[in-house]
Amino acid sequence: MEPIRVLITGAAGQIAYSLILQVAKGDVFGSSQPVILHLLDITPMMGVLEGVVMEIEDCALPLVKSVVSTDDLETAFKDIDAAFLVGSMPRKQGMERKDLLSGNVKIFKTQGDALNKYAKKSVKVLIVGNPANTNAFICAKYAPSIPKESITAMTRLDHNRARANIAKRLSVTADKVKNVIIWGNHSSTQFPDIKSAIVNLPQGSTSVYNAIKDENWIKTDFIKTIQARGAAVINARKMSSAMSAAKAAADHMKDIWCGTPFGEYTSMGVMSDGSYGIPKDIVFSFPVTTQNKTWKIVQNLEINDFMRSMLDVTTKELVEEREEALVVCKD
Ligand SMILES: NC(=O)C1=CN([C@@H]2O[C@H](COP(=O)(O)OP(=O)(O)OC[C@H]3O[C@@H](n4cnc5c(N)ncnc54)[C@H](O)[C@@H]3O)[C@@H](O)[C@H]2O)C=CC1
Ligand SMILES: O=C([O-])CC(=O)C(=O)O
Numbered sequence: 001m002e003p004i005r006v007l008i009t010g011a012a013g014q015i016a017y018s019l020i021l022q023v024a025k026g027d028v029f030g031s032s033q034p035v036i037l038h039l040l041d042i043t044p045m046m047g048v049l050e051g052v053v054m055e056i057e058d059c060a061l062p063l064v065k066s067v068v069s070t071d072d073l074e075t076a077f078k079d080i081d082a083a084f085l086v087g088s089m090p091r092k093q094g095m096e097r098k099d100l101l102s103g104n105v106k107i108f109k110t111q112g113d114a115l116n117k118y119a120k121k122s123v124k125v126l127i128v129g130n131p132a133n134t135n136a137f138i139c140a141k142y143a144p145s146i147p148k149e150s151i152t153a154m155t156r157l158d159h160n161r162a163r164a165n166i167a168k169r170l171s172v173t174a175d176k177v178k179n180v181i182i183w184g185n186h187s188s189t190q191f192p193d194i195k196s197a198i199v200n201l202p203q204g205s206t207s208v209y210n211a212i213k214d215e216n217w218i219k220t221d222f223i224k225t226i227q228a229r230g231a232a233v234i235n236a237r238k239m240s241s242a243m244s245a246a247k248a249a250a251d252h253m254k255d256i257w258c259g260t261p262f263g264e265y266t267s268m269g270v271m272s273d274g275s276y277g278i279p280k281d282i283v284f285s286f287p288v289t290t291q292n293k294t295w296k297i298v299q300n301l302e303i304n305d306f307m308r309s310m311l312d313v314t315t316k317e318l319v320e321e322r323e324e325a326l327v328v329c330k331d
Pocket of ligand 2: 090091097130157229230231233234240241245
């Protein structure tokens with residue numbers, strides 16, 4: 001099989017340290033798909049990156065055909081088939097993710113331009129760096145030759161968190177919980193929604209709502225816990241989530257590449273097409289299914305007044321972030 005070229009930016013950082021192995025072992029693109037790893041970081045990190053490349057070699061992995069490690073955009077983005085755009089500043093204790101906007105969004109302007117110039121037109125791009133939705137919007141804007149649908153933002157970590165939280169409450173493993181939804185921004189305004197979620201209990205399959213039987217908990221503690229989980233990890237670790245973020249990035253790209261399992265949906269930040277009354281031209285997390293490397297928003301879910309008010313809050317924040325990002329990128 002011909003190798004594919006996979007770019008990971010921020011390759012000397014924390015998330016990449018977990019992500020590279022998953023990609024290199026075949027967990028993302030398939031167990032028989034050879035890869036050429038393109039690893040990008042900034043010039044001062046080239047020494048650290050050299051150590052990462054030594055470790056990749058020492059893993060003795062059969063699928064890794066070669067490794068390109070670089071601080072040069074053209075070398076990094078040349079002919080790539082898939083990209084994980086991770087490289088950017090993480091937040092520290094007490095910050096919101098949007099506090100990173102003015103520093104990080106320009107990275108995604110530059111890298112959008114590099115995608116436009118050097119990547120294969122069929123490239124699939126996952127934006128991980130925060131604020132992920134708005135960085136994805138900017139990246140797509142500066143990569144006009146790449147279809148907007150090919151650039152998605154990561155809310156899979158929130159999705160996995162919601163799944164795991166419900167599973168813990170119901171004393172089952174996370175794989176037994178399906179079709180949770182993260183709506184909106186990867187921020188503390190996100191709306192984790194379990195209205196359509198299903199759980200496989202030993203006595204049979206039922207809705208998560210019926211299994212939990214506590215609407216107040218669902219509407220308050222559950223939502224708040226998922227919204228604030230990233231901050232809780234930072235408070236405990238003094239560094240942001242990395243192992244779980246890398247796993248989520250691998251899950252997201254695997255679903256793009258290989259498709260979602262039949263009857264299941266996932267959550268992805270995608271360019272809004274106006275579904276569910278969400279304005280076009282913001283990158284909004286929706287429930288999606290994937291097939292043939294393309295996503296489709298799950299349609300016709302019922303939105304009640306409570307849900308609409310949650311959607312409105314996160315939409316407003318995304319519109320504000322977009323306006324701020326456009327001003328920053330004009331300079
Ligand atoms: N969407 C999501 O769910 C999540 C997003 N994140 C975000 O991912 C990003 C990376 O997090 P970590 O790996 O923990 O940070 P880190 O600080 O450990 O690593 C970031 C790496 O990016 C590099 N970098 C900075 N500017 C770059 C550029 N212009 N080009 C290439 N590389 C560059 C840095 O030198 C560093 O090696 C942060 O913005 C963080 O907030 C983190 C967790 C979850
Ligand atoms: O909270 C952060 O800054 C890192 C992140 O995005 C997450 O863990 O969800």
